[in-house]
Amino acid sequence: MTSPAAPPPPPTPASPSTPPxxxxxxxxxxxxxxxxxxxxxxxxxxxxxxxxxxxxxxxxxxxxxxxxxxxxxxxxxxxxxxxxxxxxxxxxxxxxxxxxxxxxxxxxxxxxxxxxxxxxxxxxxxxxxxxxxxxxxxxAMRRHDPGIAYARAAVPRLGTLLSVSSWYRIQSRLRPPTEAALFPAMVVDEDVRRTEAGFKSDRAHYLLNTHGAHVFDALANLVGAPSTVRAQFAGHGRDCSWHGTGRLPDGGLASFEISADIHADYAEGMDIHGEYGQVSIRSTFPFFRRASTVRVHLERDGETRSPVFGAADPYQLQLEAFAAAIATDGPANPSGADGVTALRLIEAVRDSAAADGKEVAP
Structure with missing residues (x-):
């Protein structure tokens, strides 16, 4: 089946008596x-x-x-x-x-x-x-979102995957007031901000690295890393958008969109279609710390499930998974090798877009 091999089981949490x-x-x-x-x-x-x-x-x-x-x-x-x-x-x-x-x-x-x-x-x-x-x-803290973990476990039940669509759209004017409401009071160094703004002046490069790391880790985690990609880029002022397709490990197709900024609210999701059904994922702006909404439909069972996880802090959950991996000598999730995979896909998308959509193997 086109879904990736099942990930290793999560590390067993350390005993409560284990010192932090x-x-x-x-x-x-x-x-x-x-x-x-x-x-x-x-x-x-x-x-x-x-x-x-x-x-x-x-x-x-x-x-x-x-x-x-x-x-x-x-x-x-x-x-x-x-x-x-x-x-x-x-x-x-x-x-x-x-x-x-x-x-x-x-x-x-x-x-x-x-x-x-x-x-x-x-x-x-x-x-x-x-x-x-x-x-x-x-x-890549989304791996520790309970909704994403539920979706990941459900994907193998879909059988051979045919079509995957994913999108990741960052809001423009709505982002600053949202962050102001959610973030704690910040210590700020204006000299550092000015320096970093200079390094981010190649906005397209910065945005693809920053947001692509999330998008392509999600694809690799949920459906397997594409073996080839085709991508194109569009930009207007400060707004950048990449659209592309990838060939899944067993031949299915994945489409992806990364847009920053959009002049609307944040949008992130993925629809995964296989021979036996569908997994649908919708995620909120990550700083809300709310688990993703997931619907799993299995056609042959006539069944659709949509569990409710409510609030969840994936940043805290990734820390606790990290600690458990250290304490039990279990696997890191995602690992350094997973980080390499995401960056190779980012680089392939950049190369493909520069070549007007030429197919590129990561």
């Missing part, structure tokens, strides 16, 4: 403050032992909020805080050196997506983690 792991956070910017640090504060799996950022304002301001030491360099955090693991949330151009330093210091790593700036860099990190016998988990 020592965790350091490298990168004190927006994503850390909005979701990662609040998730760390809620979980019993980790104890925060320090935060690091090259911006003194960010490092010291965030450290004060969480009553932990602040560090100006990665080396100081690793040497002095001595974490069992680190969460890396720096711009992806820094992922390779930061993750390499952490792994070489003997720390397990949860790294924000994409795994690195390029698939070649991501492959080096995955190989290093394997060599060192350490966990490298990529922060």
């Amino acid at each position: 792991l020592r965790l350091g956070v490298i990168g004190c910017g927006r994503i850390s403050q909005a979701v990662h640090l609040p998730a760390i504060a809620k979980t019993d799996a980790f104890t925060l032992v320090g935060v690091g950022d090259t911006s003194p304002r960010l490092a010291q301001g965030v450290a004060a909020k969480y009553a932990v030491p602040a560090f100006a360099t990665v080396e100081d955090l690793l040497d002095q805080a001595r974490p069992d693991a680190v969460l890396v949330a720096v711009p992806d151009r820094f992922h390779q050196p930061v993750v390499t330093a952490a792994l070489n210091a003997g720390a397990h790593v949860l790294v924000e997506k994409p795994a690195a700036a390029t698939s070649a860099q991501a492959a080096e990190l995955a190989d290093l983690a394997d060599t060192r016998g350490l966990k490298l988990q990529v922060g």
Whole structure:
């Protein structure tokens, strides 16, 4: 069947008597403050032992909020805080050196997506983690959304897959007020913001890496990584859109759309059609922390199921899965190798769009 091989079972949670792991956070910017640090504060799996950022304002301001030491360099955090693991949330151009330093210091790593700036860099990190016998988990938190997990388990029941449609559309004017309502008060360094804006000036490259990491990990996780892709790009002002198709492992077709920005509300979903039925997924803006809505229809049974999961924090759930993988020596989900797969698909889409839709193998 065209659905991917079943993933390994989730790691058995560590015993409640197991002491929490020592965790350091490298990168004190927006994503850390909005979701990662609040998730760390809620979980019993980790104890925060320090935060690091090259911006003194960010490092010291965030450290004060969480009553932990602040560090100006990665080396100081690793040497002095001595974490069992680190969460890396720096711009992806820094992922390779930061993750390499952490792994070489003997720390397990949860790294924000994409795994690195390029698939070649991501492959080096995955190989290093394997060599060192350490966990490298990529922060594709949707895998830990209970709705997505339910859908993933249901896909093999569809039989051979014929058609998959996925879309991921980021809102324009509606995004800032939504985030302002959902995010905690932020420590801000305006100099850092100006610097990062310069690196994001190639907006199409930045958006495809950032959002493509999510879209293509979702495809690989749910239906298998496409063996080839065709894609085209359209842009107007700051708005960018990629549409494409991919050939699924056993011959079916997947279509995908990545659009940022759209002048409407956020939209994300996937429809998966196989010989025995359909799985339909609709996801909300991730910072709402609400599980995806899933409908599973099996034609031969005359049955449609749509479980209700309600609120769920995938950022906290991915941390707890990371801790369990460390404690039990289970597999990271997604792994460093999964991060490589997503980046290879991003690069193939970019190459195909540059060649006016030529078929490209990742």
